Amino acid sequence: TFMDSLIIENIIKPLGFSIVNEPSEADIVILNTCHIREKAAEKLYSELGRIRKIQETKNLTIVVAGCVAQAEGTEIFTRAPFVDIVVGPQSIHTLPELIVKARKIKKQIINIDFPVISKFDAIAVEEYTKNQKVSAFISVQEGCNKFCSFCVVPYTSNYYG
Secondary structure, eight states: OHHHHHHHHHHHGGGTOOOOSSGGGOSEEEEEEOSSSTTHHHHHHHHHHHHHHHHTTSOOEEEEEEHHHHHHTTHHHHHOTTOOEEEOGGGGGGHHHHHHHHHHHOOOEEEOOOOSSOHHHHSOTHHHHTTSSSSOOOOGGGTOOOOOTTOOHHHHHTOOO
């Protein structure tokens, strides 16, 4: 999720958004989730409950992104109907247009598709590695097909090698 979080941060900057320290300072909250962690979905819903309290006091757009979004899909809207956008890891490059649309039409939007175009075709990945001490980031959810007993990534990534 580190690389995807960097991508998300950079692709929403042109919309005028920047990182803030507290959700109460935000106009949009993006929860970029990892389904590998134990009880990831329940931790997400717990955090959404805290964010909902903030949303009740201000106009706040709430986005759930990443692997939990992919795995849970519309269940997120069922359990947390105040969420505005659900976007899977394969579709994060569409986040700017989803944010603009959700804020305009005031309806829930979901994009958990596995599009033919790769998100890496739509995003200049080199931009995220130029100031890093690493030469590349490898996103496991983009291609691991080992089906380890402890891991859900191959089941939520739709990659069957």
